[in-house]
Amino acid sequence: MDGRSSEDEAAGTGRDPAGRRLLRSSGSAVRTAVTSTAGRRIGTGLAVLAVSLIGIVIGMLLGGRVQTDIGPFQAEMAITPSVTGETRVNIPPLGSLQLDSHQGPTRLTVQLGSLDQRRVEALIDDPASINRASQSAVEDVTNGVMRVGLRTVAVAVLSTLILAALLFRNMRRVAWSGALALLITGGSLGLAALTLRPQAIEEPRYEGLLVNAPAIVGDARRIANDYSKYAEQLQRLVGNVSQLYTTVSALPVFEPAPGTTRVLHVSDMHLNPTGWQVIRTVVEQFNIDVVVDTGDMTDWGSEPEASFVGSISVLKKPYVFIRGNHDSPTTAAAVARQPNAIVLNNSTTTVAGLTIAGIGDPRFTPDKATSPAGSGLSKETADQLIATGDQLAATVKASPTPVNIAMVHDPSSAGPLDGVCRLVLAGHTHNREVRTLPEKPGVPPTQLMIQGSTGGAGLRGLEGEKPTPLTMTVLYFDQQKLLQAYDDIQVGGTGESQVSLERHVIREPAGVNPSAPVTPTPTR
Template sequence: MDGEQYEPQATDGKAPAARRRWPLRRGTDRTGRRTPLRMAGVTLAVLLVTLAGVTLGVLAGGRVDTDIGPFQATLTLTPDTSGGTTVDIPPLGALLLDSHDGPTHLTVRLGALDQGRTEALIDDPASIQRASISAVEDVRSGVMRLGLRTVASAVLATLLLAALVFRNVRRTAVAGALALGVTLSTLGAAAATLRPQAIEEPRYEGLLVNAPAIVGDARRIANDYSRYAEQLQRLVGNVSQLYTTVSALPVFEPAPESTRVLHVSDMHLNPTGWQLIRTVVEQFDIDVVIDTGDITDWGSEPEASFVGSIGVLRKPYVYIRGNHDSARTAAAVARQPNAIVLNNSITTVAGLTIAGIGDPRFTPDKNTSPAGSGLTQQVADQVIGAGEQLAQTIGRSTRPVNIALVHDPASAGPLSGACPLVLAGHTHARQVSKLPEQPGRMPTQLLVEGSTGGAGLRGLEGEKPTPLSMSVLYFDRDKLLQAYDDITVGGTGEAQVNLERHVIQDPKAGEQVPVSPTPTR
């Protein structure tokens, strides 16, 4: 028979004429030992099963969820020949770090911001420094848990696969031991070649390709912001002193029935702006806060929790979307109990009738540029068209509009004569002007606010950071602008607060008297 050999069998006690040969196992010699070819085949099979099991185990179990500072993050290990780390920040893009060598790639995906931890950072500037320290520990702890989970998953997957393929305890055990050795050596190689300095030299993908131009050197900005946070308490205290001084100025004394509006714009995710806003709201007895947009930088989901401080103000908060704010950002603002989001609509708050429209663009990857400069004709038509839409809405209104809100001053032109005052932002620089008058229509004044967030991280890029700015507007009983105070908080290294008071000589004409003396602290 095929595959069988016969040993001769004795029939009469003498040398047998023919012997029957017992069957031998394939891949063995006459003594029953495995041949080299069979041993090589078994070894190769064990190695292949081990590699397959390790790969499946890493893909299936090499993942942990952890908290990194205020972020909820997911850490993932995947097989890769080049190593390295990817920090994924949806929808902005990714940072690619040459962090280590070896056949493993680490992906850190930042998810939503935890509201409680984010509010704690905003409320306590000192906690920013503590959070930066704890974030390192968070990453280290998460990576350790990820490593242990990956090893366990790889070994378990290999044991299960080997048991199904071989159905042999010994070979299954060998495959499991090999899986343990392969996984530990791979992770050990990554740890041995770790380069912490790689975080200082990232490569960018997606919208983040503009990050170097926008924020400059990350280390210097972090140092500048740390210094800035240390100065915050003194700056906020100066605002309180400033109000006491300004109250005694003889040039203008707001009447008790005056309506006081705080105009802010272009916060750009700077938490120090909220500290200043809260102080001014309390000290100046503000009735309404008006925000002309760009409260965020990228309009992403993680940034949405930044607007949670609106509710803490406990004052009506009227907001329009800027070009850095998404529809998601506007929805997050609208969820605040005291917020009103205007988008080609009108509202009445504290006796003031306010109309507003959001910026027609969503360009989070663009730097701020002066109004009307560098715009293509199509974009210019969009921006001006927004002002035309709002002018038509005001024209259909049955009640006179006191204030119109646009983000880009380029949208203000069509609003000339539609209402006495237009507020805008976008340029990160204060500007006061009169719109060209329309025959037979009321004069319209345009007030462009600077950046209440100091232009965010961009403001720390230059040698002199962008100051934080906001304005307090005083309206008389007829809801006409009587005066306004321009408040400016100096940047890093300039621990001072300035206030300039401007009095409108003829509120109906929008003419001003000379600026009063400027208290400085």
């Protein structure tokens, strides 16, 4: 020890213990103040961020949607938060399809609603409007997306400002919340726009009944390319159907006499609205008395498809219909509600002096592709179709008035009608064919006329290398209600042909009295 006291040490070092304590306490106070200030700022920032996010979500859910028209559809567009960016198109009750259309935490939902009947009829009335509608549909979607985007940003910022004002009661924090909401919402939508993938439309994911769509539609890219060419051709063709008159005037072989009844045979529309325009043009220009339809007006027979039948009433002519294998009872009921329509199901009717018998297809197989008559049929199905023909044959025999036309959907049902009815009309195969059923001695032959597809087979008709043409037939009956001639009309098709008409005159075989009544004979 050097014998110095603690006071001497303190004096020797020049330090005062009280001063040291003061310095320590001052430093601690400064550190505490700094720490608490930083904590408050972080807490305030987190609170502002939380309020902004909550305000954005509330705004999107409450107001991030707009009503818009897309072509003839009434639709609703909405932007909502999502973990991954996508576009979802809901088509109730058929299901929905999803597209990986963009990146970012936003989802665009398009809810297709009802069809506007007036706009649908306008499209049918004016072929050129189909092209305008397809072009305006793209503009409708673009305008709708821009409107819903701007509305979403505005509503998200507004709801955030209101929420911040209620919680903070501090103008600076309210302003920061609104600015942050604008930055997040605008940035998310900007990211979606910058990462947009238009090719996503070629790679949809289906849900609900639409999972069957790829089997029907096939390669979307090929059909889209084909349809653009086909649509251009059809617009030119439909607008120029007046060429039919020119063709008719060059056919001196057959001149319909006064009192002739004209029947238009159509079949297999498969939801193609262009077919209605051609039908309406032919009905007016050929002065058609009755339209007969051998089925497959729809593809799936669903409730939304039932609106397609509304164009029947526009024709203002009797419309006789039987179900095809793609038509459901819902479809038949929708047709029956049309004021000028008659649905036959193993029954008869008399219109324009003609007695017509018809029966619907016994099957409901909307998921089946079209196949030639009799090919690929199981024995059970073949027996079912023949039994359907037997039922109609019995109805024809029991009719108090001679039946002039019998209608079946599948030609496989026509066999039992041989010798029972002079004329049998069918469809189903999408391939026009006329043939005489096996003749029976002393009995006028039975003619089987198979129609092609008046709707060009719908979307199915675009899956091949060349689109399926639209076909229909005008049948001419004399005053004795016997078929005298028929015109096969084809719109579209291969090559440069726009509209073609082939006239055929019926010539009775030697030794057959055309006015002799048909004597029913055993069919099996």
